[in-house]
Amino acid sequence: MARKSGSSGEKTKAELRAAATRLYARYGCAAVSVRQLAAEVGVQAGAVYLYFDDKQALLFDLLDTHLTALxxxxxxxxxxxxxxxxxxxxxxxxxxxxxxxxxKDAVFISYMELxxxxxxxxxxxxxxxxxxxxVLDGILRDGVARGTFRLADTRMGVFAILGQLNGVNVWYKEGGRLSLDALCAVQMDMVRGLVGMNSQRELVQAAQ
Known part of the structure; x- marks a missing residue:
C-alpha cells in the first residue's frame, strides 16, 4: 500500500509515533489497538496502515528511531x-x-517492549x-589501560553504570531538590566509585 508523502503525511506519521510512545509507555504495546492509536491522533484506523504495515512495524520504527537519534x-x-x-x-x-x-516514555518502551x-x-x-x-566500554577500557580506572571487567562496568543512570528516570523530577547540573555531578561522583576511583569527597578529606 502506498504511503502518504509531503508535509501533511510526515506530520501525521510523527503524531502517530508520539501517540504510540505515550500509549505504549502507559498500557503496553500488546494492550493498545490500532483503533485506539488512530483515535488518539484523530484519524481513521485504516489510515495507520498508510504509514506502518502493522503494529510490529510501528514498534520497530519507534525503537529504531529512538536509538538512531541517540x-x-x-x-x-x-x-x-x-x-x-x-x-x-x-x-x-x-x-x-x-x-x-x-x-522517559521512549526510554521505557525501548527496554520493556523488546x-x-x-x-x-x-x-x-x-x-x-x-x-x-x-562507546562506554571503549572509554572504560582506555581508562583501565592507562591506569586511571580499576575494573576487572569493563563490560560489567558498562552494565552497572547504565543501570545506575537509567534508574534516574524513575525518580528524578525537574524542579526538585537537584538541578540537572547537580544531578550530573552527583551521578559522576558515584560512577567514580564504580570505576575504582576515589569520590570527590574522599579526595577532599584526604587533602585535609
Missing part, C-alpha cells in the same frame, strides 16, 4: 576529542542523563543498543 546526538556531542578518559567518561555520563531524562519484537527486529535493535554500550 547515536546521532552522541556523535554531535562528542565531536570535540578529549584525551583524558575521565573527562570522556564525565561527558558520556552528563550526555546520557540529559538526553534520556526528557524522553520482548514484543520479532527475532529479526530484536537483533537489529540489539545491534544498535550494543553500539551505544560499546
Amino acid at each position: 547515536a546521532e546526538a552522541w556523535e554531535k556531542a562528542s565531536r570535540v576529542p578529549l584525551d583524558d578518559p575521565l573527562a570522556r567518561l564525565e561527558r558520556f555520563i552528563c550526555f546520557h542523563l540529559r538526553w534520556h531524562l526528557v524522553r 520482548r514484543n519484537l520479532t527475532p529479526e527486529n530484536f537483533a537489529r535493535i540489539e545491534a544498535k543498543r550494543h553500539a551505544y554500550e560499546d
